[in-house]
Amino acid sequence: MDRLVNTVRPYAWGSTTAIPELLGTEPTGEPQAELWMGAHPGAPSRLDRGAGPVPLSEVIDADPAGELGEQVAERFGPRLPFLLKLLAAASPLSLQVHPDRAQAAAGFAGEESRGVPVDAPYRNYKDANHKPELICALSPFEGLCGFRPAAATAALLDGLGVDSLKPYGDILRAEPEGGALREVLTAVLTADREEMAETVRQAGRAAERLAQSPGPHRETYAAHASIARHHPGDPGVIAAMLLNHVWLQPGEALYLGAGVPHAYLQGFGVEVMANSDNVLRCGLTPKHIDVPELLRVTRFEATVPGILRPEAVNGEETYETPAEEFRLSRFARAEGEAPRQLPSGGPQILLCTAGSVLLTADDGRRLALRPGDSAYAAARDSAELSGAGTVFRATVAP
Template sequence: MDRLVNTVRPYAWGSVTAIPELLGAAPTGEPQAELWMGAHPGAPSRVARDGDGAQLRSLSEVIAADPEGELGPRAVERFGPRLPFLFKILAAASPLSLQVHPDLSRAEAGHAAEEAAGVPRDASHRNYKDTNHKPELLCALTHFEGLCGFRAPDETAAVLAALDVDSLQPYADLLHAKPEADALREVLTAVLGADHEDMARTVAETAAAAERLAAQEGPHRDVYAACASLARHYPGDHGVIAALLLNHVRLQPGEALYLGAGVPHAYLDGLGVEIMANSDNVLRCGLTPKHIDIPELLRVVRFESTAPAVLRPEADAGGEEVYGTPVEEFRLSRFDLAPGAEATLPTGTPQILLCTSGTAVLRRTDSGEELRLSRGESAFVRATEPVALAGDDARVFRATVAV
């Protein structure tokens, strides 16, 4: 069992206070957006091994030295000698970019094409940094707000019509006139490809109308409030209008949202834990100054309306509450541990344990060695370690693989 020393990523959209409060640390005054737990090369966690607390080693180096011992033979056979997931605490104080992730075949093809074209991997216009897909799961620790998947075209046409902005009417007409996939594709293409000055005027008029409608009772009040907020953060951005095509979602603490390939989404506000396949492949649709590759984006997006699938954990006989997802790279669950309660964790796969409330105690059942985790602390458990988990009114999230 290894206590993890993790890196905080200071992206501009991050909260100044949420992660420090969870960790029991003083705010630095700078945004703290994500705390990474895992072996991603961008910011791997560090551990103390062989009893040397003063010498911290990268978790990626530790895994590379003994992949089967750290990850288990099943995980190595399926994913190779690397941890296939990245676990995070995410703290959004302002909206993240509107984005989508490719499926595995598109990631492999896109990466190969950019490699053949000689596009540097650190180039700002590079789409595919690796060959992997990036499904992800976000579980709310506080009230959490986001956008996820296309709303039904007829409903979106009504949302646009109520704004009463002349330049939005052609989009509403397309949504009524075309089959669903064609309508969504044509509208998104038109929005992202519109003249910048014309779009800036549309966004300003739409934001003013959205402010008015957000102050009134109505079925889409939250949608209009989100639109007005996006326009304040990203004035004139094409993504403000593109975001009106998507479902607005509010998660209560403990609820989760799964995002598969091709589903456009954006996180707007809140604190959560996030787990994803270990990839950096992101195609952006707006709400960002970063590169937007419209032709490639249109190849990746799934043009179909979907109701956001809000997940709630399902408990098994051992008290583990599991968030079910259709991927093998990761599996997220949680334990709520009353004083005196204990759960025995399965062996054979790598595990990261994160305590989000109370105090958790990890105990090796073969040696009796213990490791205590306070709120915000995490640990890596290698595949061969038999561990029992106890706590004092503790909530512990368990991240592992689904093989």
């Protein structure tokens, strides 16, 4: 077992306080959006096995079978297939969609063959992998996930009373749902920018007013009013109105598969994902938006967001998803609880979010974890967990 030293990513949407409070450090006054735990080349964790700090990516490169286990290395190649994060959002992230594995492979190969630089701001595919992800709330967590049923969205838009939105409501009511959602999203993202900016201004003002009035959609209008304040004039403000509004309570999670449009709005959580950078953006960002490619990978179907609650087996609470690259679970240990032998055979990262726990390896080495501390265990490692606290465990799905 090795303690990890991790990198904080200072994205503009990040909270200035959530991560420092968990770590017990003084806020810097700057946003601290994500704490990365893993071997992603953008910010690999570091560990020290006696020769000084070394990136986890280099440790795995030196012995993939020993670190990952032969089965994991054969299945996913010589790299850690998942990335664990703490995510602290104080304002909305970009509205986005992730490709499936086949779309990512084809898109990456196409851009490589055309000679698009991998760091070009207009590049869509940074790698050939898909990016399923799971967010588990540590605080009340607000987001958007999947298309709302067309008729319900038409009613929501009608409630705003904005004339330029009425054609979208008509389409959503009159046409088959999948085609209607595609047509409206296309129209929003390809509209005249000045005209759309005025529509966004009017919709934002209307949402502010409706958020102060009693009604069944008050919370949803409040969310969209906030989005409009943070992203004035952005077409993504209207695109976001097509999506389900979701609140997660601490301990609840949301799985995001390929083709599902989504955005995190605010809150603090633990996120795990396949080790990929592939994101196609719909709005709420100054970054590149490739509308034709976005439309190609988006799944135009209404969904009901499936809020996940952990399933407890022998003291380990697991969030089950269809993802192959990762599995997230947690141990909520009480004072006086008997030590627990951790499963082994594959790579795992352990993150403490509350209390104080102790990892004891078979060779007697001990590693204490307090809130914000994390540890990496190679496939060959075996350890016992004791103490009282909450520990999240990320590993590869069996």
